[in-house]
Amino acid sequence: MANPIVVTGATGTLGRPLVATLRARGLAVRALSRRGEVRADLTTGEGLEDAVRGAAVIIHAASDPQHPEHDVAATRRLIEVAQRHGVGHFIYISIVGIEKFSGMAYYRVKLDCEALVRGSTLPWTILRATQFFELLPERMFPVLGRFGPLVVGRGWQIQPVEVREVADKLADIAAGPPAGMLPDFAGPELLTWEQMARDWKRAGGTRKPVWALPLPGAVSRAMRAGALTAPAHTDGKLRWSQWLHERFAGAAP
Numbered sequence: 001m002a003n004p005i006v007v008t009g010a011t012g013t014l015g016r017p018l019v020a021t022l023r024a025r026g027l028a029v030r031a032l033s034r035r036g037e038v039r040a041d042l043t044t045g046e047g048l049e050d051a052v053r054g055a056a057v058i059i060h061a062a063s064d065p066q067h068p069e070h071d072v073a074a075t076r077r078l079i080e081v082a083q084r085h086g087v088g089h090f091i092y093i094s095i096v097g098i099e100k101f102s103g104m105a106y107y108r109v110k111l112d113c114e115a116l117v118r119g120s121t122l123p124w125t126i127l128r129a130t131q132f133f134e135l136l137p138e139r140m141f142p143v144l145g146r147f148g149p150l151v152v153g154r155g156w157q158i159q160p161v162e163v164r165e166v167a168d169k170l171a172d173i174a175a176g177p178p179a180g181m182l183p184d185f186a187g188p189e190l191l192t193w194e195q196m197a198r199d200w201k202r203a204g205g206t207r208k209p210v211w212a213l214p215l216p217g218a219v220s221r222a223m224r225a226g227a228l229t230a231p232a233h234t235d236g237k238l239r240w241s242q243w244l245h246e247r248f249a250g251a252a253p
């Protein structure tokens, strides 16, 4: 059997469809996470040597947004192990526009991880994607609505993308040679957080009132200016309305 592809973060929003896509293409995959098929912990290093030994490619999609400070050490450790085992291609998934948000810890960490990959002796590729459709409804809206109304920044822009399309792109990258820093990968349309919140509510995702407020600060300014978007790169095909339709298909009207 050909040397396997190691996918870190294999139980995550991206990791699950990525593992499925690679396997559907007939490739051998080691699906790595702390609680998944191949168990390894990037923070402690437990199980990591065995998980990486003999791998041809690593796609590093693990992340711990609750403890972003762990991601830098985890990426450093993974790179060290990969270098020791002579991995031929290290692929890192990052986020569009992160250099424009110096005040956000998670984005600073992503930049630091990118720098580790670029500075390693491994042949590498970095793909920056925009937000997956799941991010706002599943992660941001519950937080933004925790005190009552669902509060979003007025005019905040976003260009969300279907995660299965990102997985497809990563599988294509894994099949090719290391390519360095790739062009941004973004969804098919520019939206606002307000529009996504209102559509989510209309579809039945929340009963909370949606408030779009003119929020102050540098992060809010960057969001309004479209720092998370890449309008010249409308790679994704699936639209937000279609994603919502898929999500709620079969739900009671």
Ligand SMILES: NC(=O)c1ccc[n+]([C@@H]2O[C@H](COP(=O)([O-])OP(=O)(O)OC[C@H]3O[C@@H](n4cnc5c(N)ncnc54)[C@H](OP(=O)(O)O)[C@@H]3O)[C@@H](O)[C@H]2O)c1
Pocket (backbone or CB within 6 Å): 008, 009, 010, 011, 012, 013, 014, 015, 032, 033, 034, 035, 036, 040, 041, 042, 043, 044, 060, 061, 062, 063, 064, 065, 074, 093, 094, 095, 096, 110, 129, 130, 131, 132, 133, 135
């Ligand atoms: N979500 C987005 O909108 C978006 C957009 C662009 C780029 N990205 C990037 O894409 C990547 C994946 O994002 P995601 O949303 O799919 O993440 P996610 O759903 O939060 O999944 C994170 C994964 O990392 C694993 N993990 C966390 N800490 C670990 C550790 N110490 N050791 C081993 N595995 C660990 C988790 O599995 P266990 O808990 O089982 O260990 C899980 O499989 C991230 O790098 C993110 O920055 C995300």
